[in-house]
Amino acid sequence: MSSHGYHVLILGGGVAGLTTAMALIKCAPPHLLPKVDIFEIRDEPGTVGGAINLTPNALRLLDYLGVYQIIKDRQYGITVDAVEVFSVYSHQKLAESSFRGPNNQGIGSPPYKAIRITRASLMHALIAALSDHPNITLHLGHRAASITETSTSVTVSFNAHPPHTGDILLGCDGVHSFTRNHHVDPTRRQLYTGVANAFGFAPLSASDRAAAHFETSALNFSRHGLLLTSYHEPTRTSGYVGAILATPDVGSREGWRARSIDRDAVRRDVMGRFGSEAGCVLPSVRTFIEKAADWFLWPVYMVPEGGTGKWATGRTMLLGDAAHAMPPQGESTGIVLEDTVLLARCLLANQLLHDSGSSDSGSSDSGGSTGKDDSVTVIKEAFDAYENLRRGRITAACKESMAVVHSVAATGKWGFWLKTSIAIPIFLRLGQAKRIRHFEEDVTTCALGFGEQMEQNRLVVVPTAGVKGVVSSVLARMGDAWRRGGLWRLLWMLVSGRHHWLR
Ligand SMILES: Cc1cc2nc3c(=O)[nH]c(=O)nc-3n(C[C@H](O)[C@H](O)[C@H](O)COP(=O)(O)OP(=O)(O)OC[C@H]3O[C@@H](n4cnc5c(N)ncnc54)[C@H](O)[C@@H]3O)c2cc1C
Numbered sequence: 191m192s193s194h195g196y197h198v199l200i201l202g203g204g205v206a207g208l209t210t211a212m213a214l215i216k217c218a219p220p221h222l223l224p225k226v227d228i229f230e231i232r233d234e235p236g237t238v239g240g241a242i243n244l245t246p247n248a249l250r251l252l253d254y255l256g257v258y259q260i261i262k263d264r265q266y267g268i269t270v271d272a273v274e275v276f277s278v279y280s281h282q283k284l285a286e287s288s289f290r291g292p293n294n295q296g297i298g299s300p301p302y303k304a305i306r307i308t309r310a311s312l313m314h315a316l317i318a319a320l321s322d323h324p325n326i327t328l329h330l331g332h333r334a335a336s337i338t339e340t341s342t343s344v345t346v347s348f349n350a351h352p353p354h355t356g357d358i359l360l361g362c363d364g365v366h367s368f369t370r371n372h373h374v375d376p377t378r379r380q381l382y383t384g385v386a387n388a389f390g391f392a393p394l395s396a397s398d399r400a401a402a403h404f405e406t407s408a409l410n411f412s413r414h415g416l417l418l419t420s421y422h423e424p425t426r427t428s429g430y431v432g433a434i435l436a437t438p439d440v441g442s443r444e445g446w447r448a449r450s451i452d453r454d455a456v457r458r459d460v461m462g463r464f465g466s467e468a469g470c471v472l473p474s475v476r477t478f479i480e481k482a483a484d485w486f487l488w489p490v491y492m493v494p495e496g497g498t499g500k501w502a503t504g505r506t507m508l509l510g511d512a513a514h515a516m517p518p519q520g521e522s523t524g525i526v527l528e529d530t531v532l533l534a535r536c537l538l539a540n541q542l543l544h545d546s547g548s549s550d551s552g553s554s555d556s557g558g559s560t561g562k563d564d565s566v567t568v569i570k571e572a573f574d575a576y577e578n579l580r581r582g583r584i585t586a587a588c589k590e591s592m593a594v595v596h597s598v599a600a601t602g603k604w605g606f607w608l609k610t611s612i613a614i615p616i617f618l619r620l621g622q623a624k625r626i627r628h629f630e631e632d633v634t635t636c637a638l639g640f641g642e643q644m645e646q647n648r649l650v651v652v653p654t655a656g657v658k659g660v661v662s663s664v665l666a667r668m669g670d671a672w673r674r675g676g677l678w679r680l681l682w683m684l685v686s687g688r689h690h691w692l693r
Pocket residue numbers: 201202203204205206207229230231232236237238239240241242309332333334362363364365366367368369509510511512518522523526
């Protein structure tokens with residue numbers, strides 16, 4: 191049997207689903223080009239949502255996938271030098287989270303700042319980039335009914351469409367993931383975080399802009415929650431306002447829908463917590479809330495044990511929110527993009543390694559990594575390598591995201607003063623080095639441990655047989671562990687006993 195690319199099924203056509211498909215095509219060597227089918231439950235790709243922050247690591251990966259150029263060409267989003275932090279009771283800036291980097295060019299090499307962009311614009315750019323890839327098919331209006339996995343394949347059945355069978359299934363179907371709840375780990379169901387997100391877009395005049403207390407994006411704390419005010423496109427004629435509000439669970443999807451429909455009630459709730467009757471002295475906070483049309487309210491869910499729970503079976507892997515949805519912490523999209531590019535590289539590098547190994551040995555019947563008998567082992571090895579590289583980062587991000595939930599809980603006067611004058615500035619200052627390290631991390635080039643190299647963005651594997659190969663592989667992994675987390679991560683890697691990198 192001759193080598194061929196994987197047939198990959200992806201459930202969910204959101205950020206994770208679309209970027210995984212592109213990453214698989216992007217780094218595959220020509221003879222192992224995968225065929226990718228994406229199944230999205232909606233009849234149209236989901237282009238609704240608020241404005242999200244794309245951090246430097248997110249932009250690096252979108253650039254790698256060819257999406258950033260589309261964003262720039264279409265003038266989507268606005269560059270963010272720093273997210274400034276305010277208390278609504280004072281004009282004085284408390285702190286900021288900066289993306290300026292050492293020379294005001296951004297962070298990393300090459301440097302990137304951040305972009306605030308509507309989720310709708312990001313989805314449009316992703317879909318435009320997808321149309322360049324003949325090997326990717328997006329099937330809309332597909333609701334999964336069941337998933338069956340055997341040692342040789344995985345099959346997804348749909349309610350109103352024929353079933354599809356492939357080598358691998360990637361569950362990119364978001365926080366309420368069918369793949370997780372009905373196949374990978376039905377015990378790890380999504381939980382309401384106790385916070386809801388209310389948002390809207392406000393038309394802005396020149397005088398509104400002149401009165402703004404912030405440059406591009408600001409987090410404004412009150413004693414009753416956290417409110418983001420931001421521009422999200424270059425003309426600054428529209429503003430985005432989004433509030434994170436501690437809110438009791440309404441109990442059902444219908445209940446939340448009913449609350450969301452009453453848009454004036456949502457606006458009144460936000461105004462009551464952040465407007466002048468709540469003591470706010472920042473005029474543009476009031477303007478943004480008053481002018482925002484079509485207020486939208488959605489409950490924020492998370493997946494418990496995001497960093498430690500089960501992500502995979504033999505042929506199925508969860509990615510993005512399906513694996514580890516966490517409360518909003520300003521870096522979610524970057525984390526999702528890291529997942530998708532890293533997993534694509536692991537799958538292809540291991541496939542290539544086995545493929546070159548089987549060609550070297552003259553084997554004619556294994557079909558390289560996709561020979562049906564051994565392919566599940568090869569896929570599982572790639573999954574294991576991915577999890578090994580990824581769990582530390584996700585565990586840390588989940589922990590940090592819980593701090594956001596605590597930071598929006600209602601507080602008294604003194605608690606609020608302590609939080610905004612001491613805790614938040616110290617948290618941001620002490621965490622800045624760590625954040626920069628994350629933003630600099632480049633999962634397009636980090637060592638995977640398969641003896642892989644990148645040539646013109648495509649993977650090639652240099653088999654690491656012999657002492658020299660083993661030593662260079664181990665050194666690459668040690669260097670990577672050091673860059674990613676310093677001494678503790680390096681020690682953990684050495685003692686954790688996962689020796690698949692010793693090839
Ligand atoms: C409509 C929408 C609006 C959002 N708005 C915001 C926002 O304003 N701010 C913010 O920070 N985050 C928002 N998010 C979440 C944010 O996009 C995700 O947290 C992040 O991008 C992770 O991406 P993901 O691809 O893992 O998950 P998601 O972006 O949630 O994508 C999952 C995709 O899977 C699809 N899907 C779900 N179930 C199935 C199924 N059974 N079969 C097939 N497809 C399925 C969904 O329709 C969706 O397209 C929104 C998500 C959605 C779906």
